[in-house]
Amino acid sequence: MNVYQVFKIVLGLVMSFFILFFLVNYAGIYSEIQEDTQRMMIISNFRKAVQDVYLTGNSVTFDDFSRLDFNIVYNGLVDPPVIRSGTGQTIIRTPMVFVPGEEVMIQREDLNFGWWKFGFVEALPEMTVLFNPMDTGVESRNIMKSIVGLFPDTTGRTPRIQFGFCDGNTIKKPCDSGNSFCESYSFMSRIDSYTTPASKCTANLGTGYRLVTLHASCPSGMVQKGVCIVPRLPGAGYGYAYLNGSTEFRLYKNPLDLFALTVGDGSNIYGPVADNLYHNVNNAFTKELLLMSEIVSQRSKLVSSKLPISDEKGECGTYYSALWAALDMMPSITSADGYYNDPAKVSELVTELNNAYSAYQDLVNLGCEYSVI
Amino acid sequence: MLEYVLLMVFVVAVIFSIMIFLTWWQITQLSVEKTNQQQERVLSFIKSFIESPYMTKENSIFDDGKLTALAMIPDSCEKLRGVYGDDWHAEIMLMDGKPLRECGQMTYPDGSQSCNYWSICPKQTAKGKITQIVPVNVYRRIGYVLNVTNHVLPRTYLGTLNVTMYV
Numbered sequence: 001m002n003v004y005q006v007f008k009i010v011l012g013l014v015m016s017f018f019i020l021f022f023l024v025n026y027a028g029i030y031s032e033i034q035e036d037t038q039r040m041m042i043i044s045n046f047r048k049a050v051q052d053v054y055l056t057g058n059s060v061t062f063d064d065f066s067r068l069d070f071n072i073v074y075n076g077l078v079d080p081p082v083i084r085s086g087t088g089q090t091i092i093r094t095p096m097v098f099v100p101g102e103e104v105m106i107q108r109e110d111l112n113f114g115w116w117k118f119g120f121v122e123a124l125p126e127m128t129v130l131f132n133p134m135d136t137g138v139e140s141r142n143i144m145k146s147i148v149g150l151f152p153d154t155t156g157r158t159p160r161i162q163f164g165f166c167d168g169n170t171i172k173k174p175c176d177s178g179n180s181f182c183e184s185y186s187f188m189s190r191i192d193s194y195t196t197p198a199s200k201c202t203a204n205l206g207t208g209y210r211l212v213t214l215h216a217s218c219p220s221g222m223v224q225k226g227v228c229i230v231p232r233l234p235g236a237g238y239g240y241a242y243l244n245g246s247t248e249f250r251l252y253k254n255p256l257d258l259f260a261l262t263v264g265d266g267s268n269i270y271g272p273v274a275d276n277l278y279h280n281v282n283n284a285f286t287k288e289l290l291l292m293s294e295i296v297s298q299r300s301k302l303v304s305s306k307l308p309i310s311d312e313k314g315e316c317g318t319y320y321s322a323l324w325a326a327l328d329m330m331p332s333i334t335s336a337d338g339y340y341n342d343p344a345k346v347s348e349l350v351t352e353l354n355n356a357y358s359a360y361q362d363l364v365n366l367g368c369e370y371s372v373i
Numbered sequence: 374m375l376e377y378v379l380l381m382v383f384v385v386a387v388i389f390s391i392m393i394f395l396t397w398w399q400i401t402q403l404s405v406e407k408t409n410q411q412q413e414r415v416l417s418f419i420k421s422f423i424e425s426p427y428m429t430k431e432n433s434i435f436d437d438g439k440l441t442a443l444a445m446i447p448d449s450c451e452k453l454r455g456v457y458g459d460d461w462h463a464e465i466m467l468m469d470g471k472p473l474r475e476c477g478q479m480t481y482p483d484g485s486q487s488c489n490y491w492s493i494c495p496k497q498t499a500k501g502k503i504t505q506i507v508p509v510n511v512y513r514r515i516g517y518v519l520n521v522t523n524h525v526l527p528r529t530y531l532g533t534l535n536v537t538m539y540v
Contacts, residue, residue: 055424
């Protein structure tokens with residue numbers, strides 16, 4: 001073998017190495033770009049699915065998140081709200097309670113305030129919600145029903161969202177003669193039959209469980225996992241809830257607040273998921289409330305100034321005045337950041353929402369207005 | 374030696390061709406996806422609009438009172454853009470065969486001089502735009518149908534929603 005042949009072999013090896021290195025490098029980059037593109041398309045499809053459910057009210061199962069590894073975080077506190085995955089982010093304007101998972105059930109729910117319905121979408125993975133009713137009074141049962149009422153019934157579908165009880169170290173499966181957890185519809189009827197107060201839940205719960213405790217002693221931090229709810233006093237417009245043994249309260253004024261505190265589990269870059277969801281839903285609620293109240297107030301003033309002669313008794317006008325008086329209070333009540341966790345502000349808000357509800361129902365009963373459906 | 378060099382040049386040329394093709398394919402796909410998304414955005418926007426609680430009485434029926442109230446709120450466009458995104462303009466007009474008359478405080482339904490047109494957010498000057506027109510219903514709180522007891526009854530009119538998205 002002469003020097004020239006050795007030179008050819010070395011040159012061939014060097015060239016081959018460079019070409020191979022270049023190809024592997026390019027393939028790696030190309031594959032990463034492809035995966036990122038697919039991730040963004042999946043998130044875009046998710047956004048579309050959420051919007052379709054919001055507009056049509058037909059629930060769907062979305063399982064594209066199982067195709068690739070995702071590290072998704074939904075941030076509803078920025079304007080506009082975004083879903084972040086890696087370095088990319090997608091705007092998603094639909095009011096939403098989103099708990100990431102490989103397969104999520106997307107469903108629309110509404111809160112009806114008489115003059116306005118606040119619609120939102122919930123996107124939930126498989127989970128089992130366990131109630132620990134240490135208090136079994138009427139208000140506690142109403143709280144359980146209001147929370148369960150916001151969950152989808154997943155009978156014959158996936159992902160399954162089921163319900164049961166926890167009593168001491170026992171997890172109780174109330175359906176099929178105590179052999180299985182219940183779906184939301186069947187669980188509703190089991191709530192009223194649970195009349196003996198349970199002991200504090202000490203069962204070892206895995207990641208798929210959400211624990212909801214009902215007891216007056218929540219402020220002492222007695223429950224280390226899940227949400228602990230203090231039943232509302234009769235006539236009170238709001239109540240107190242505590243997360244993961246914290247002594248810091250979160251106020252609830254409607255079932256959506258409780259729902260957000262219930263479904264969140266674990267933490268992400270923004271902190272405890274349940275806490276994020278609570279702030280997210282209140283942010284979306286406030287934004288829509290402010291715009292809707294301004295429009296409906298303005299509309300009431302406009303319509304009442306042009307009432308036909310048929311309103312000769314002036315009844316419509318009186319109730320329109322009551323309606324816009326309540327609605328015009330909304331900007332001042334909600335002006336402070338985090339007003340939804342201030343008892344005085346929330347009390348005022350609930351009072352004015354009730355006043356607006358009554359005034360609008362009177363308008364409907366008098367034939368001056370249409371029912372919000 | 375020359376045949377090795379030629380072979381090498383050929384191999385490198387093939388590799389580069391494949392790379393250029395793949396990159397071009399990726400860019401083309403993204404471009405097609407962008408166009409599809411723009412079309413989808415317009416349709417989604419229309420769907421959101423005709424079911425918006427801010428403007429409708431119920432799904433697919435606009436409320437003339439809410440539309441006029443929006444026209445009277447000074448910064449309503451900014452607030453709606455916070456909900457529906459930027460870069461759009463919408464017009465709703467009744468198909469009543471009368472000259473267009475924009476609704477506001479002074480022109481809100483009032484006998485034969487009734488208004489019949491709402492413009493939401495100003496038009497913009499942009500390079501590209503996509504426009505869609507769809508038929509809609511408009512509920513008029515103070516209508517012009519008198520029943521036997523001389524009560525003025527509400528009425529639902531046919532109109533069009535004209536949406537322009539700027540891209």
